[in-house]
Amino acid sequence: MTIRKDNHDLTKERILNEAEALFAQKGFGAVSVREITCAANCNLAAVNYHFRNKGNLYIEVFRVRWVPRAMRLQKHFRRSLAAQGPPSPTTVAQALAEAFLKGPLSDEERQRHFQLMTRELGQPTEAFEIVADEVMRPFFEELASMLRPAMPKGLRSEQVLLNILSIFSMVLYFNFARVAISRITGREYDAAFKNRLVKHIVEFSLKGLGGLEKEGLR
Amino acid sequence: MTIRKDNHDLTKERILNEAEALFAQKGFGAVSVREITCAANCNLAAVNYHFRNKGNLYIEVFRVRWVPRAMRLQKHFRRSLAAQGPPSPTTVAQALAEAFLKGPLSDEERQRHFQLMTRELGQPTEAFEIVADEVMRPFFEELASMLRPAMPKGLRSEQVLLNILSIFSMVLYFNFARVAISRITGREYDAAFKNRLVKHIVEFSLKGLGGLEKEGLR
């Protein structure tokens, strides 16, 4: 079998890769198309040919790169959760923290993923619709339905959502604010520190969720 | 007593105010000087006259607006902590969450404050040196020294720092990602929801810190 479409669309792929990295690093407004095409080693006009304009390239980064990666993360979460029997707050927190901090992503990919997400959370654009509708809302629903059976029926689902958001905020931040956290803790983001963070978030989340079963009736 | 310096320096103040709001909302790269001077109802050249250039205006926003506000927050924290007797993990978490979520700041001021901070955490610039050196590091030291007596001597101070960072991540996020959180929870950021969030963060943090006393020796 020979190689099809020599370098057809390879330019498009390279642009998507470099655009994602740069948008994650600096934010949409602080990245120029020139910067992207230069990093992608292609011509300035290629962005307009393949993506119509800069704004649409940003949206496509989410559609074609970000969402599929989020799906991989969810799949990983479901697998490691299923391996632990019926879901409880404990196993859910464990599987969540592990999927998002160790998971199937490379270090760089993970940081990129959460940086893009954090930008949309802080300053939602059109891409936030994709993030919210295709990833966050369905996933939160799924988590809530997993946790609900373990909880007293008086417990409002809002309480569950807030707990989930709290775990997310930690995961997001320990991935998003790496540079700052390194400077403040004085530790590099190496394997040892990453494992330390995973352990910490799992423990903190477990304890945070811990009282959940007893809180339904006030 | 008559009013001194009629509108002297009032322009400078207006520029600082509008610049802070816009930088918080959109980020440094996405705000133009024209936008700022237009909002501040002054001439384009005023920024260069008063602040030399755009980058320096950004730094001055942190020096003149952000740091003093952070100091007000710390003062509030110390006062409400002192009112509860000797500090323990419980009282510290309580006072922290309250200072950062209810505290002395207006809603708008609080969001602005944490948005600026979050931007620097995710993508540190020169201003991060100010944030870290003048505010974060000293404050974290203070918190650690408050918590240390209550903990077994085997406990590494890193553990304490991670706990503090975790609480911060929640506070930061629930202030930073308001728009997104509103859309996902379906709730406006009104007084009721704010109180709900305060209650949740205090409880989650308390539980998260809860096991702290028992973890020193492994």
Add this chain to the structure above:
DNA sequence: GTCTATAGCAGGATAGAC
């Protein structure tokens, strides 16, 4: 599908009148 060239505009910054 990729290139060059360029239109057309918005950005930061400054000079100099008032």
Add this chain to the structure above:
DNA sequence: GTCTATCCTGCTATAGAC
């Protein structure tokens, strides 16, 4: 201190050759 006028650079986007 504040204004207008302007320079110059860098931006996005497009037209048209190859």
